[in-house]
Amino acid sequence: MVAEVQKTFRCPGCLGRDVFVFFENHHAPVFCNVLWEDRQAAIASPRAAIRLGFCPRCQLIYNVDFDASLLDYSKQYENSLHYSNHFQKYAEDLACRLVKRHHLYNKDVIEIGCGQGDFLALLASAGENRGVGFDPSFDLTRASTTTQRLVKVVPEFYSVDHTEYPADIICCRQVLEHVISPLKFLKSIRKLIGERYETIAFFEVPNAMYTLRDKGIWDIIYEHCSYFTPQSLTNLFFRAGFEVMEVGEQYGGQFITLEARPARVKRKTPSNIKWITGEPANLIDEFRRIYHEKTSQWNLLLANLKKQYHRIAIWGAGSKGITFLNTLNISHKTVPYVVDVNPFKHGRYLTGMGQKIVPPIFLQQYIPQALILMNPIYQEEIRETMRKLDLNAEILLA
Ligand SMILES: [Zn+2]
Structure with a gap:
């Protein structure tokens, strides 16, 4: 008898090979933030598999079946939360907090994946800062006049071609989870910062603990390659050559924010790195049951609602x-x-x-x-x- 060959996966967070799959959905819609002009096109839109793998070494959760070629982040992509007063208030408070905490007055601010530049404009106005944003989906016709007056947006991916733009802080919100190689991405930012050790990196991502611990199961979507916990995000920044100053949960536990700066001392070799591990591993074991329980409860509830x-x-x-x-x-x-x-x-x-x-x-x-x-x-x-x-x-x- 020939033993079944188990495919091994290589973790994009630490390159470890102990990843195991703990959740599968073979019919997930590929696009969550693309809008459709007619119902037939919406219903016929493509589906693909999400298989979530967990790396016990660096704690990263990611879709082992993710295929970037299925996605196209063009202008029809629409995920702005800017129209909610609650979200707007959160963004304003966050901008003020960052400006005060890091003394961002008359400084250079860069935002990677800035959308229509709304948050960048908040940072610019809160401290009379100079803001430059990068986003290939930027649409000038949709940018507010305030944004156009306060900041500059380059409609391209941020890369080595943009080293002429100085930065006292580099912000990146709700982007890293869409990046197929998050470690490579962070390492490239670390390289772009060079020896400017005072540069702050501010990142915001969805919080996988909200999915695992608070049963936020509707957050598992094809567009996200990775699902970060405060631990796995800290591990990733550490490995990319940053020193993490603060990491915390925001927005009712739905987001993680992390502030880091370039590490001055050379890090140990990967095999000597002490990974932060903890709670997520236990929650991973429970997740399949939690997911099944919640979907079953909703099926029952919907059947009753339809009768009523x-x-x-x-x-x-x-x-x-x-x-x-x-x-x-x-x-x-x-x-x-x-x-x-x-x-x-x-x-x-x-x-x-x-x-x-x-x-x-x-x-x-x-x-x-x-x-x-x-x-x-x-x-x-x-x-x-x-x-x-x-x-x-x-x-x-x-
Ligand atoms: Zn890993």
């Missing part, structure tokens, strides 16, 4: 909403509309199940009896909107 109500709507046309609808296989015939505050999403269709995206005001016409909120952090904001619209639906949290 004729008009059910979803609030949140981002990745959580798409994953929720696709995982639970909720047809547009059962739930035809998804509400979102981002005006660039309105009138378009949701990947996979083909729901139409509508503005909050549309609910006055539809009068939902039940409303399922995709992100609990916006609960107060949404309840307030519902009160203003004089609507009274049963509100549930996904």
